Amino acid sequence: MPDAPTPDRAQLLPFYLVIDVSYSMVQDGKLDTANKIVPELTDALAKNPIISDKVRFGMVDFSDDARVLLPLCDLLEQDHLPGLSARGGTSYAAAFRALRTQIEDDVQQLKADGFRVHRPAVFFLSDGEPTDPTHDWQQAFRELTEYDPGSGAGFRMYPNVIPFGVADANPKIMQSLIHPSTGTKAMKMYLMDEGFSPADAIRSMAEILISSVLQSGATMAQGGSGVRLPDDDDLPAGVKGFAADDEDFL
Amino acid sequence: MSEAGTDPPLARPYDQDDRAALPADPPPQPSGDRTPPPVSAPAASGTGTWGTWSWGAATSISGTGPVGTRRPEGDPGVTASAAGVDPEWAPAPATPSEASDADRPDASAEEPVVPAAPAGEVGDGVVDPAETTPDDGADGEAGGAGAEPAAPPAAGSVPVSGTQHRGAFERYVVGDPGRAAFGVVTLPDAEFPTHHDVIVDGAEFGALEVRAASVRGLSHRYYGKVRQDDYGLRSSPSGDWLVVAVADGVSAGRLSHLAARVVAEHGCALLATDVDGDPPVVDWAGLLTRLSDLIVETGRDELARRADDDVTSLSTRAMADHLAATALFALVRTAPDERGGVAARVLGFGDTSAWVLRGGTAWEPLQAIKGAGEDLASSATPALPLLPPSPGAPADVTVAAGDALFLMTDGVGDPLGDGRGEVGRFLADCWGGAPPPPLQFAAQVDFARKSYDDDRTVVGIWPPAPRV
Numbered sequence: 001m002p003d004a005p006t007p008d009r010a011q012l013l014p015f016y017l018v019i020d021v022s023y024s025m026v027q028d029g030k031l032d033t034a035n036k037i038v039p040e041l042t043d044a045l046a047k048n049p050i051i052s053d054k055v056r057f058g059m060v061d062f063s064d065d066a067r068v069l070l071p072l073c074d075l076l077e078q079d080h081l082p083g084l085s086a087r088g089g090t091s092y093a094a095a096f097r098a099l100r101t102q103i104e105d106d107v108q109q110l111k112a113d114g115f116r117v118h119r120p121a122v123f124f125l126s127d128g129e130p131t132d133p134t135h136d137w138q139q140a141f142r143e144l145t146e147y148d149p150g151s152g153a154g155f156r157m158y159p160n161v162i163p164f165g166v167a168d169a170n171p172k173i174m175q176s177l178i179h180p181s182t183g184t185k186a187m188k189m190y191l192m193d194e195g196f197s198p199a200d201a202i203r204s205m206a207e208i209l210i211s212s213v214l215q216s217g218a219t220m221a222q223g224g225s226g227v228r229l230p231d232d233d234d235l236p237a238g239v240k241g242f243a244a245d246d247e248d249f250l
Numbered sequence: 251m252s253e254a255g256t257d258p259p260l261a262r263p264y265d266q267d268d269r270a271a272l273p274a275d276p277p278p279q280p281s282g283d284r285t286p287p288p289v290s291a292p293a294a295s296g297t298g299t300w301g302t303w304s305w306g307a308a309t310s311i312s313g314t315g316p317v318g319t320r321r322p323e324g325d326p327g328v329t330a331s332a333a334g335v336d337p338e339w340a341p342a343p344a345t346p347s348e349a350s351d352a353d354r355p356d357a358s359a360e361e362p363v364v365p366a367a368p369a370g371e372v373g374d375g376v377v378d379p380a381e382t383t384p385d386d387g388a389d390g391e392a393g394g395a396g397a398e399p400a401a402p403p404a405a406g407s408v409p410v411s412g413t414q415h416r417g418a419f420e421r422y423v424v425g426d427p428g429r430a431a432f433g434v435v436t437l438p439d440a441e442f443p444t445h446h447d448v449i450v451d452g453a454e455f456g457a458l459e460v461r462a463a464s465v466r467g468l469s470h471r472y473y474g475k476v477r478q479d480d481y482g483l484r485s486s487p488s489g490d491w492l493v494v495a496v497a498d499g500v501s502a503g504r505l506s507h508l509a510a511r512v513v514a515e516h517g518c519a520l521l522a523t524d525v526d527g528d529p530p531v532v533d534w535a536g537l538l539t540r541l542s543d544l545i546v547e548t549g550r551d552e553l554a555r556r557a558d559d560d561v562t563s564l565s566t567r568a569m570a571d572h573l574a575a576t577a578l579f580a581l582v583r584t585a586p587d588e589r590g591g592v593a594a595r596v597l598g599f600g601d602t603s604a605w606v607l608r609g610g611t612a613w614e615p616l617q618a619i620k621g622a623g624e625d626l627a628s629s630a631t632p633a634l635p636l637l638p639p640s641p642g643a644p645a646d647v648t649v650a651a652g653d654a655l656f657l658m659t660d661g662v663g664d665p666l667g668d669g670r671g672e673v674g675r676f677l678a679d680c681w682g683g684a685p686p687p688p689l690q691f692a693a694q695v696d697f698a699r700k701s702y703d704d705d706r707t708v709v710g711i712w713p714p715a716p717r718v
Binding site for chain 1: 700
């Protein structure tokens with residue numbers, strides 16, 4: 001490997017929001033609420049110089065295909081934040097593949113610029129079941145998340161994945177997307193409470209996302225995956241957290 | 251104030267009438283045997299950007315002078331009579347003695363041009379209020395660098411510009427300072443009000459010059475958490491050895507600063523007693539075990555005081571969640587060998603790192619660089635009271651004349667990287683020659699660089715400089 005640049009520029013925590021923009025998201029104000037996530041996160045970052053110096057944020061939307069709305073960037077440097085609009089079905093495979101490509105590009109670019117990049121975290125928001133074949137999206141998910149440090153097989157820059165499910169999202173499917181699913185660095189998923197307003201649930205999930213971003217930056221020194229999820233007792237209204245082995249929602 | 255007709259024109263930033271609005275200044279300080287103010291000229295070549303320091307509010311105060319400006323050129327050290335200092339002006343540091351006057355030409359030669367200080371400021375210097383001996387007034391020739399003022403201020407006048415030093419401290423900045431460096435308001439840690447933000451030492455141990463600083467990082471300042479790094483310095487009883495410890499408290503542990511203190515203080519004490527043998531025989535495994543026990547004991551005492559849940563049954567692993575710290579030790583001979591180098595032995599546990607700065611320019615790490623060759627940075631680290639399966643082998647190194655040995659926590663080690671980047675060049679610039687004065691050393695350890703907000707600790711050890 002050629003002499004890599006000394007990684008002595010800022011150390012960075014990358015976060016991605018991957019969001020379902022299938023037609024159903026237009027209903028019940030879900031998309032409108034989701035559109036507020038990034039502006040609110042930007043405001044929170046603007047108030048916290050410790051975190052904003054370290055956080056990079058990217059956004060991918062998906063329906064039948066996936067689009068990168070924001071490559072990993074410093075939100076406070078953006079003149080214009082993209083808006084979400086609905087367009088079609090729900091292909092999880094498209095989302096995972098686009099994400100894998102984007103993460104690889106973004107991380108390599110940052111490292112080439114001399115930054116030290118921590119493992120990315122992905123917040124994956126969906127309001128319904130995937131419309132593509134199960135084996136297809138499962139394969140794409142494996143390509144995104146599997147890695148064997150011993151052999152080097154898989155995706156070295158695999159992200160931590162935190163699923164958010166509202167409305168008709170399938171709890172079991174969402175649960176299978178938690179990554180890592182076990183161990184000290186296991187992630188969680190968040191599901192809307194039955195009968196709760198989907199838009200309000202998305203609002204709560206936005207709070208979880210923002211607080212995780214802020215907390216993660218604060219705890220970046222020493223230990224941990226760099227993602228700090230809130231305690232289950234501290235969750236905003238209308239959502240509950242579940243681990244990969246929880247059965248409570250059946 | 252000044253007597254009419256005898257004052258040179260003064261550069262006053264505001265009208266004299268404004269002085270009524272000045273806050274009351276503290277009383278003039280007595281003179282005495284004060285050591286001269288540190289010659290804190292910027293690094294010789296002027297590399298490194300000078301940023302601004304802001305206290306409290308995030309507004310930057312633009313520096314009005316180079317760091318270390320004490321008196322403008324040509325000030326002959328004129329005295330004031332005992333009636334002397336105008337009490338409304340902030341007292342100045344002590345008039346440098348003749349010895350430091352001899353220093354000043356070098357200092358002022360290296361000071362960067364200061365746009366805010368017009369040339370007419372001769373005589374507008376800092377005057378020691380209580381010096382009364384006329385001899386001092388006569389040492390104009392020692393003033394050296396600049397021209398004598400045409401009419402020195404008369405006795406009784408203290409033509410001191412009130413804002414010359416106000417806001418004049420400029421923080422070291424390396425590359426992009428980021429938003430936090432000047433945007434963070436420091437909060438105290440209410441839980442540990444006696445634990446200080448910054449500790450600094452500078453001394454000679456035998457032939458070695460030592461500088462040490464532990465500085466609370468921006469993140470802890472922002473979140474109101476205590477500094478969790480620490481260091482210790484100790485001479486062995488014979489004086490043949492300097493024992494150094496550097497410790498980095500694991501930030502996830504609320505009490506980790508106590509673990510760091512145990513490592514720094516007790517680690518040094520235990521090593522110092524062991525090291526006076528020839529060759530020194532140090533039981534590293536025993537040392538780490540002893541420190542682990544002490545940390546657990548400290549944790550128990552503290553948790554018991556707080557009446558936390560039953561602590562007697564906490565395992566070491568459970569205790570480590572409350573307090574933990576890395577440890578790095580160096581044993582350094584205080585006398586050079588026949589070639590002018592000093593021998594050092596270094597052993598560490600955790601991600602604190604040791605380096606030799608060779609020839610004032612090249613950083614040589616004494617351990618594997620954290621994260622080297624990996625794609626993604628990781629921040630997990632082993633730390634006491636958890637014990638490694640084996641303590642590892644110490645590294646032996648010779649620090650030659652012209653080199654210097656540094657022990658540091660990852661607050662500095664991380665931005666230093668492999669030593670070949672911007673931070674490496676900056677620190678080599680600062681520390682590649684003679685050791686700077688302690689306060690300047692601390693300020694250099696505290697350089698601003700985006701995203702690097704961890705506590706920082708560095709201990710630097712310089713053998714005697716090579717004879718020219």
